[in-house]
Amino acid sequence: MTLKTAFRMSVLLSVLLAGAAPPATAADNITVFDWAGYEDPAFHPAYTAKFGTEPDFSFFGDEEEAFQKLRSGFKADLAHPCSQSVAKWREAGMLEPLDTAKLTSWNDILPGIKAMKGLMTGDDGKAYFLPFEWGNTVLTYRTDTVKPEDVASLKAFADPKFKDRVSIGDNVDDAYALASLAIGVKDWTKLTDDQFKQASDFLRAVHKNVRLYWTDNTDLSQALAAGEVDLAWAWNETPTTLAADGVPVAMKKDTVEGLSTWVCGYVRLKGGEGSEEQQYGFLNAITDPAISPYLVESWGYGHSNAKGMAAVDPKLLATKGFADVDSFKANTLFQSPLPTELRQRMVAEFEKIKSGY
Known part of the structure; x- marks a missing residue:
């Protein structure tokens, strides 16, 4: 039990x-x-x-x-x-x-x-x-198939070596938090048009590696436990519950770019x-x-x-x-309230990305 x-x-x-x-x-x-x-x-x-x-x-x-x-x-x-x-x-x-x-x-x-x-x-x-x-959305990986040095950066999500071995949430906010961090932005409320394009292009590169866009922790946990994916952009809950069940997973909170809160x-x-x-x-x-x-x-x-x-x-x-x-926001992109227009752009673009466009 x-x-x-x-x-x-x-x-x-x-x-x-x-x-x-x-x-x-x-x-x-x-x-x-x-x-x-x-x-x-x-x-x-x-x-x-x-x-x-x-x-x-x-x-x-x-x-x-x-x-x-x-x-x-x-x-x-x-x-x-x-x-x-x-x-x-x-x-x-x-x-x-x-x-x-x-x-x-x-x-x-x-x-x-x-x-x-x-x-x-x-x-x-x-x-x-x-x-x-x-909590955090953080790089989570299988410790039996992935070396820590291979996930030192969030850019690992777009690395061809992880083709068909990646899972990120079917969640526009977590997706653009990941992308913003990957291009060096921690205040996503001030994304310029150029930065928005860079972030979207990064997500298109990640899409090529995605095996599963997870919608809840159960989907992702099952995929990680079964060895279907090696690398995930996940909430704290996932590695916490999997580790308790003896699944070899870990969070990588010290990536070069940080994590999202x-x-x-x-x-x-x-x-x-x-x-x-x-x-x-x-x-x-x-x-x-x-x-x-x-x-x-x-x-x-x-x-x-x-x-x-x-x-x-x-x-x-x-x-x-x-x-x-009191310092949980250190080295993090805090998912603070977004301007409505910017978030709507993210929603529309993320749907295109998931469809392969």
Whole structure:
């Protein structure tokens, strides 16, 4: 039994032993629009204990897909976008302001995240985004088939020696974070037309090597574990879970160009039909400091709750690369909110690249 499975079972058992509340009615239950995997009960045990039910979950592959689905009328109460998309969703009028007085951990969010311009609040001064997790997209490789010196640079993704052995996400943000870093850019909000072309040309070179554009961690993990790919642009979760299962993989955080850092969290959606009490109950459950150790150890991500992170074993934080949570942006491209026009150019160009154009 893996650590993650054991923790999930213990969470569910504790809820049962505590005596759950009567299940919410279908009309009241909330729907969370999320990335696959985040339905994990270990992320919100306090919610389950209080309401006696799990939220309903619906899933998306990337934030552009989520944006288009919501804009076309899909109904949900909460959603889980990341730093680079929050401004776009807010400007599109999709979000309800947060009542921070109902958020028990609002004042405990890591200072480094609070300081990120345009992330948590809009120009109107209202809060719209509650950070949950943060981490990296980083070069990940099979240690039994790839030598560390062969992946000293992110340019390895375009090296012909890795033809048909590469996987990157079917995710425009991670793709252009990789490409921006590869051409020497760390502030992607200021890409010039020439730099945009260089980044796009790099992704076209990478496309020649791609065996799989992964859409969730399960797809990528299976491909790496089976030896179908040797090199991936992956989230912390992938090498963390694979290493726990004995698969020979490692992260290469010290590439010449660095890595990418992102922050994701939850928003309230306009038109949500579920219970407001349950919406805030979920938001408070996922930011409870008790979640921090599990998120760090089993998923390899940092938690937004400063008190929770401070209570995590320092040795564990060092192992996962979070020894100094205030400097996690060092040598990184932070996926900060992009100008809407630039991101739309990326979306359109990435679709062409994946189609071979």
